[in-house]
Amino acid sequence: MKKIVFLVFTGCLFSLSACDNGFEELNKDPNAVTADRFNPAYLFTTGQYNTAKGDETTSLNYAEPFVQHMATLSNVGIFDFQGDKYVYHKGNNEAMWKGTYNAISGSSKLIEDVITLSKDKPQYYNLYHMARIWKTVIYHRLTDMYGDLPYFEANQGYYQQIYKPKYDAQKDIYAHMLAELEDATAKLDASKPLYTSADIVYAGNIAKWKRFGYSMMLRLGMRLSKVDPAAAESWVKKAFAGGVFTTIDDNLFIKGTDKAGTQEVLTNGQSWTISVSGRSPGKIAKTFFDYMKSHNDPRLKYTVAVYTDPTNVATKNTDPAVQKGMPNGLDRITLPKDPSYNPTAPGQEHQYSGVNRDVFGKLDGPRMLLTYAEVQLLLAEAAVRGWVSGDAAQYYRNGVTGAMKMLQQYDVSATIPDADITAYLTANPFAGVADKEKAFEQINSEYWVATFLNGYESYANVRRSGYPKLIPVNYPDNETGGTYPRRLRYPDDEPVLNAANYNAAVARQGADNYKTRVWWDKQ
Structure with a gap:
C-alpha cells in the first residue's frame, strides 16, 4: 500500500492537472459557510439595527446637550452629558466612531459586507441597492460629527488588506454619498426579490425605499446650503422631483426588540440617563x-x-x-x-x-433617523430659497403637524389632539417669505424641536442653519474656550494606529479639536 501511494504521489508531480481531479471537492466542508453560500441579508438586518442601537452614547452625551435639548449638573462619569459643558470624555467622545467602525458589530462594516457580497448577484439586486442607500445613513452622521474620515478604504482589511485606511475629505464623501443615493434609489425595482423579512424598516417596500432615498438626498443636499448653494439647489431639486416622504408613515426609525426593563436601560447595557x-x-x-x-x-x-x-x-x-x-x-x-x-x-x-x-424611555420604542416632519421643514426652507415649487407656508404647517403627529409612534399616550395642533399653528403662523432670515429662523427652530432626541441631526442642522441662536456656555477647562463646539475629536489612538493618514487629515481640515469646523460648516 505504501508503494502505491508513493507511485500516485510521484505521478502527480509530473501531471498535477490530471491527479487533482476531485481532491478539491473532497476537501471541502459541506457545512462550512462561504461567501457563495452565505445570505448577506442576515448582515443587513443587524447593520440596520446597529445603526440606531449602537452609537446612541455620543448623541445623548454630546449632541443633545450641544443643541441645548438636555442639561445636567455633572461633568464627570460615563453617562453624564459632557456636551452640556463642552468638556472632554474619552469614551463618549469616541463611542460613535468606535461603534461604527467596529470590526465585528460596526454598522459600517456590516453594510460594507452586504454591499460586497451582494454586488452583481441577481438574487440580491434590491438588497445591494438598499445597502448602498443605508450606507449614507451611517456615514453622513459620522462625518458630520468628526469631519474627514476613512470612507473609500474603510472596512477593507479583509477584502483588500488595507489596515490603515486614508481619511477622505468630507467634500468627497458627500459627493459620493449623493451620487450613490441618486444611482441606487433610481435602480430599486419592485419586480425583483424584496427581502421583506431582512428589512426591519420598510419590509422591502420599494416605494417607501425610493421616498427614503430621495428624502436622504434632500437632507444631504440642504447640508451644502452654506458651503455650496448651487450644488445644494441642484440636489434638492433632484430629490424633490424624485419624490420624498409624504406622511408620518414614511418615517425612518428602528424599534427595539426587548420590552423588559423599559425606561432605564438600552441594549448593550447603556443607560439613557434621562x-x-x-x-x-x-x-x-x-x-x-x-x-x-x-x-x-x-x-x-x-x-x-x-x-x-x-x-x-x-x-x-x-x-x-x-x-x-x-x-x-x-x-x-x-x-x-x-x-x-x-x-x-x-x-x-x-x-x-x-x-x-x-x-x-422604552426599550422597544423607536429611534427616529429621518422623518416626514424634517422633510417638510426642509422643503419649506427650499421653497423660501426658490429652489422648489409649492407654498412654503404649507410645507411649514405640514412639518409642524408631522412633528406633533409622529410622537404617537413612540407611544399612544403621546397622541396630540388635532385641535391643539391647529391652535398652535394659529398662534404661531408662518413668518412668510418676504423676510427670508426670519423665515429661516422660524423653520429651523421648529426643526430643532422636531429632532428632539435625534441629537446627530439636530446638531448638524443647528450648525448649518445657525438657528436657533444658542448662547454657548463657558465652563472651566472646557474644550472651546466658551465658543460653540463645531465637531468632536478623533479617537486618541488614531494618531498612533493610523498616524500618517491622521496627520494628513489634520493638516487638511484643521486642528483636531472641538473648535475646527467641518467642510460644510465653513464660515
Whole structure:
C-alpha cells in the first residue's frame, strides 16, 4: 500500500492537472459557510439595527446637550452629558466612531459586507441597492460629527488588506454619498426579490425605499446650503422631483426588540440617563423648555417633559406651569446661585423637568433617523430659497403637524389632539417669505424641536442653519474656550494606529479639536 501511494504521489508531480481531479471537492466542508453560500441579508438586518442601537452614547452625551435639548449638573462619569459643558470624555467622545467602525458589530462594516457580497448577484439586486442607500445613513452622521474620515478604504482589511485606511475629505464623501443615493434609489425595482423579512424598516417596500432615498438626498443636499448653494439647489431639486416622504408613515426609525426593563436601560447595557430618579440625570434644558413654553407648545404637556417629585418617583405632573428647564453649564456648586434655583425645593436637579420616560424611555420604542416632519421643514426652507415649487407656508404647517403627529409612534399616550395642533399653528403662523432670515429662523427652530432626541441631526442642522441662536456656555477647562463646539475629536489612538493618514487629515481640515469646523460648516 505504501508503494502505491508513493507511485500516485510521484505521478502527480509530473501531471498535477490530471491527479487533482476531485481532491478539491473532497476537501471541502459541506457545512462550512462561504461567501457563495452565505445570505448577506442576515448582515443587513443587524447593520440596520446597529445603526440606531449602537452609537446612541455620543448623541445623548454630546449632541443633545450641544443643541441645548438636555442639561445636567455633572461633568464627570460615563453617562453624564459632557456636551452640556463642552468638556472632554474619552469614551463618549469616541463611542460613535468606535461603534461604527467596529470590526465585528460596526454598522459600517456590516453594510460594507452586504454591499460586497451582494454586488452583481441577481438574487440580491434590491438588497445591494438598499445597502448602498443605508450606507449614507451611517456615514453622513459620522462625518458630520468628526469631519474627514476613512470612507473609500474603510472596512477593507479583509477584502483588500488595507489596515490603515486614508481619511477622505468630507467634500468627497458627500459627493459620493449623493451620487450613490441618486444611482441606487433610481435602480430599486419592485419586480425583483424584496427581502421583506431582512428589512426591519420598510419590509422591502420599494416605494417607501425610493421616498427614503430621495428624502436622504434632500437632507444631504440642504447640508451644502452654506458651503455650496448651487450644488445644494441642484440636489434638492433632484430629490424633490424624485419624490420624498409624504406622511408620518414614511418615517425612518428602528424599534427595539426587548420590552423588559423599559425606561432605564438600552441594549448593550447603556443607560439613557434621562431617568429623573438617578443621581445625575439629564434634564430638559432651559433653552428648549422656555422656547416651547413661550410658544404654548402642546408637545411640552403631552410628551416631552415631566416633573417628578423626588420624594416619590411615581408622582408625576405634566403641567408646564409647575415645571422648568435646567440651565446649561451649571454644576452642584454654581446651581444654587442661578435665579432658576429654589432653595426650599427638595433635591437639586429634581426640581427641574425630566424627559417623559413613558414615551421616550422604552426599550422597544423607536429611534427616529429621518422623518416626514424634517422633510417638510426642509422643503419649506427650499421653497423660501426658490429652489422648489409649492407654498412654503404649507410645507411649514405640514412639518409642524408631522412633528406633533409622529410622537404617537413612540407611544399612544403621546397622541396630540388635532385641535391643539391647529391652535398652535394659529398662534404661531408662518413668518412668510418676504423676510427670508426670519423665515429661516422660524423653520429651523421648529426643526430643532422636531429632532428632539435625534441629537446627530439636530446638531448638524443647528450648525448649518445657525438657528436657533444658542448662547454657548463657558465652563472651566472646557474644550472651546466658551465658543460653540463645531465637531468632536478623533479617537486618541488614531494618531498612533493610523498616524500618517491622521496627520494628513489634520493638516487638511484643521486642528483636531472641538473648535475646527467641518467642510460644510465653513464660515
